[in-house]
Each structure stands twice: as C-alpha cells, then as structure tokens.
Amino acid sequence: xxxxxxxxxxxxxxxxxxxxxxxxxxxxxxxxxxxxxxxxxxxxxxxxxxxxxxxxxxxxxxxxxxxxxxxxxxxxxxxxxxxxxxxxxxxxxxxxxxxxxxxxxxxxxxxxxxxxxxxxxxxxxxxxxxxxxxxxxxxxxxxxxxxxxxxxxxxxxxxxxxxxxxxxxxxxxxxxxxxxxxxxxxxxxxxxxxxxxxxxxxxxxxxxxxxxxxxxxxxxxxxxxxxxxxxxxxxxxxxxxxxxxxxxxxx
Numbered sequence: 001x002x003x004x005x006x007x008x009x010x011x012x013x014x015x016x017x018x019x020x021x022x023x024x025x026x027x028x029x030x031x032x033x034x035x036x037x038x039x040x041x042x043x044x045x046x047x048x049x050x051x052x053x054x055x056x057x058x059x060x061x062x063x064x065x066x067x068x069x070x071x072x073x074x075x076x077x078x079x080x081x082x083x084x085x086x087x088x089x090x091x092x093x094x095x096x097x098x099x100x101x102x103x104x105x106x107x108x109x110x111x112x113x114x115x116x117x118x119x120x121x122x123x124x125x126x127x128x129x130x131x132x133x134x135x136x137x138x139x140x141x142x143x144x145x146x147x148x149x150x151x152x153x154x155x156x157x158x159x160x161x162x163x164x165x166x167x168x169x170x171x172x173x174x175x176x177x178x179x180x181x182x183x184x185x186x187x188x189x190x191x192x193x194x195x196x197x198x199x200x201x202x203x204x205x206x207x208x209x210x211x212x213x214x215x216x217x218x219x220x221x222x223x224x225x226x227x228x229x230x231x232x233x234x235x236x237x238x239x240x241x242x243x244x245x246x247x248x249x250x251x
Contacts, residue, residue, distance in 0.1 A: 001029030001056060004223040007081045009033045010060055011066055011125060012089030014041035017144060020213035021086055023049045024221045026057035030084065033098060037089070039063035055112040059147040064089075066121035074129045079205070084224045085129040087122045087166075088144040092193035093159060111158045118162035119169070126184075127171060134180035140224040143170045144216070150188065163188075174233030183232045185223045188217045190239025211240055 009026045012018040014036035026032045026049050034049070035060035036042040042061035065071050066089050076082065091098055091114045098114075101107065122143060133139025148156060149163030170186040177184055193210040219238045222228055237243050 001027075001082070002221070002227070004029030006083040007031045007033070007079065008084035008224070009035055009079070009082060010086040010088055011035045011064065011128070013044050016094075017189065017213045017216050018088040018111065019045045019049075020217040021088060021144075022059060022221050023052060024045075024214065024217035025084070025086075025224070026050075026053045026059050028221055028225070030057040032057060032059045033079070034059055034061045035064040035089075036061075037063065037065050046157065053185060065117050065124045069124050069128070072125055074092045076128050077130055082129065082132055083139060085104075085125070085133075085139070086103065086144065086224075087125055087142045088139070089121060090144070090192075091159070091160075092116045093156060098159075101157075102155055103157045106158055107190060114158040114162050115165075118159070119165040122166055126169070130173065130177055130184075133182045134177065137181040139182045141173065141184045142220050142223050143184070144220075145170070145186045145235065147188045147190045147237060148245045150237075151243055159219055170235060171233050173179075178232050183228075185228070185231060185233065186235045187216055187219045187223070188235055188237045188239060188243070189238070190242040192195040192216060209237060209240070247250065 002024055008030040010018050010022040010032060013022040013034040020032050022032045024174040030172040034042045034046045046059040060074060064075050127142060143166050145166040149167045150159040165214040167186060172241055174184040189211060192213055193212040216238050219236050
C-alpha cells in the first residue's frame with residue numbers, strides 16, 4: 001500500500017470521480033477525508049469506503065463548501081495532519097441544475113456560479129491547503145480539470161473555460177510551490193460514465209467507450225504517490241485519446 005500513514009482530503013467526494021478517488025486512496029492505505037457540501041452523501045460514501053477496505057486506510061466525512069474561505073480555513077486548521085489534497089468539487093454537466101447553452105445565451109448567473117465553484121473554489125482550497133503544506137515543506141495537490149479545458153465542447157463555454165483556468169492554475173502553482181517541496185499536478189478526464197448509461201464514443205481518434213471513474217482515480221493515486229516524486233506541473237489526460245488532434249498527411 002503506497003499511501004500508508006498519509007492523510008488525504010478529496011473534495012466533492014460524495015459521488016462520482018471524487019468518491020472513486022477517495023476509495024482508491026483508502027485502498028492504498030491513506031486515511032481519507034470525504035469532503036463535500038452534500039454532507040449526508042459524504043457520510044454514506046465514507047461508510048462504504050470503510051466497509052470496502054477493512055484493515056487498510058480509513059475514511060471520515062466532512063461537510064465543506066469550497067467557495068467559503070473561512071469554512072475551508074477552519075476545516076484545514078482542524079486537521080492535525082494533511083499530506084494530500086485532491087480538488088475535485090465542481091459544477092458539472094451532470095448536475096441537475098446545470099444547463100448547456102450556446103455562448104450567446106449563457107446566463108450570467110450560471111456563468112458566475114460555475115466560475116465560483118470550479119475555478120475560484122479550487123483556488124481557495126488550493127491556497128489554504130498549500131499554505132499548510134509549505135509550512136511543513138511537503139505535500140501533493142492534484143486538481144481534477146477536464147479535457148474540455150483543452151478541447152472545448154459546444155454549448156459548454158462556462159464549464160470549458162473554468163477547466164482551462166484550472167489547467168493554468170495548476171501550472172502556476174507547480175512553478176511557485178515546488179521550492180517549498182510541494183508538488184501540484186492535474187488530471188484531465190474525458191467522457192466518464194458516472195451514474196450514466198455508458199454510450200459508445202464513435203470516433204476514429206478515441207476509444208469507443210466512456211472512461212470509468214476508477215480509471216481517473218488510478219491516475220490520481222499515481223500522481224500523489226512517491227512513484228511520481230519527479231512529476232510536477234503535469235496535466236495527465238485520462239480521456240481515451242479524445243484530446244488527440246490527428247490530421248491527414250499533407251494537411
């Protein structure tokens with residue numbers, strides 16, 4: 001178990017990629033904090049993780065709104081140890097109150113909400129956690145971005161821009177924090193089957209299936225482990241090749 005003795009915080013871990021990531025880190029021996037604004041679901045996820053990995057790492061739940069700086073600071077101050085921080089909390093296209101719009105019709109309130117959670121929330125959580133890590137001279141942060149941050153999706157300008165911002169935020173953090181012994185990387189998932197019926201991806205340039213949340217979790221587990229000790233500022237695409245831009249010879 002690569003993460004025995006370490007404490008990991010995963011935000012947005014009540015469901016989907018966050019829950020899979022929390023479970024994977026616990027299976028590697030980490031004590032995991034399942035942090036989510038959905039407190040009841042976070043509690044259920046923590047119970048399920050403990051039941052699935054007896055004798056390995058543990059899991060506890062915590063209610064956390066990453067857009068509330070004071071709440072994040074109080075949360076971090078209340079933890080005696082943190083070694084790993086995974087920024088996964090986000091507004092996604094699967095959220096029932098999110099609706100894709102053509103650029104000319106994106107409502108300002110939706111734009112502001114997506115930016116507040118996805119980008120500003122990631123900034124707040126990262127800054128608070130990084131100050132703790134820098135003070136002790138060690139730590140690993142992984143930001144969950146998206147392949148849409150590189151390859152925009154029609155009618156999702158707000159989401160795509162927020163994830164592009166996370167990619168650049170990752171690089172800025174990585175460049176500035178490495179001198180304190182803190183590594184920062186990002187994972188860029190492609191289409192992931194999270195609570196959805198898998199639909200084949202008919203594309204000559206990508207795998208003909210959606211990814212699984214566990215496959216994203218595997219990438220995170222690698223990046224926060226000692227096996228990735230010389231990796232900093234990387235943006236690892238876990239997208240089945242969706243981000244590849246192939247051109248015919250002569251084009």
